[in-house]
Amino acid sequence: xxxxxKHITNAIAAHENWLGNLQKMVEAQMxxxxxxxxxxxxxxxxxxxxTPKNPEIKEIWIGIGDKHKKFHQYGSDxxxxxxxxxxxxxxxxxxxxxxxxxxxxxxxxKMKAIAEQ
Numbered sequence: 001x002x003x004x005x006k007h008i009t010n011a012i013a014a015h016e017n018w019l020g021n022l023q024k025m026v027e028a029q030m031x032x033x034x035x036x037x038x039x040x041x042x043x044x045x046x047x048x049x050x051t052p053k054n055p056e057i058k059e060i061w062i063g064i065g066d067k068h069k070k071f072h073q074y075g076s077d078x079x080x081x082x083x084x085x086x087x088x089x090x091x092x093x094x095x096x097x098x099x100x101x102x103x104x105x106x107x108x109x110k111m112k113a114i115a116e117q
Contacts, residue, residue, distance in 0.1 A: 001115045001116070002115075002116075004052065004057075004111075004115045005112050005115040005116050007046050008108055008111055008112040008115065009112060010042065010043075011042065011043040011046065011108055012105065012108050012109065012112070014041065014042045014043060015043065015071075015101070015104065015105060015108065016105075018034065018035070018041070018075070019097065019098065019101050021033075021034050022034060022074070022075060022078055022094055022097060023094060023098075025078060025079075025082065025090075026078060026082070026087075026090050026091055026094040029082060029087050029090070030082065031079055031082055031083065034075050034079070035072070035075070036072050036073070036075040036076040036079065037072065038068045038069040038071070038072040041072070043068065044068065047061075047064070047065060047068065052111075054114065054115070056114050057111050057114050057115060060107050060110055060111050060114075061111065063107070064104070064107050064108070064111075067100075067103065067104050067107065068104065070100065071097065071100060071101065071104055074093055074094070074096065074097035074100070075097075077093050078090050078093045078094055078097070081093060
């Protein structure tokens with residue numbers, strides 16, 4: 001349980017850092033390194049390597065996979081918008097990602113809280 005909670009804590013920090021890098025990219029209107037493949041980020045490695053046994057966590061876990069992929073897709077879409085010079089679209093996509101992030105973070109925090117009980 002504690003090890004799982006630790007991994008989720010790390011995932012939350014990585015998620016927030018990723019979103020911050022996306023924001024920097026949009027503000028600077030230039031591409032910086034950003035992992036857009038959900039399976040290759042730190043949480044993705046963890047997510048695809050195990051399935052929790054706790055039924056409450058497992059239910060959230062199953063649903064978070066598609067949300068995590070969608071979140072990383074925002075990174076690809078922002079890169080495409082910046083590369084095409086459409087900075088307004090890049091900003092709009094970042095704002096969508098930021099709002100969408102709240103749902104993903106809520107799921108991560110809920111799993112962490114369950115694991116820490």
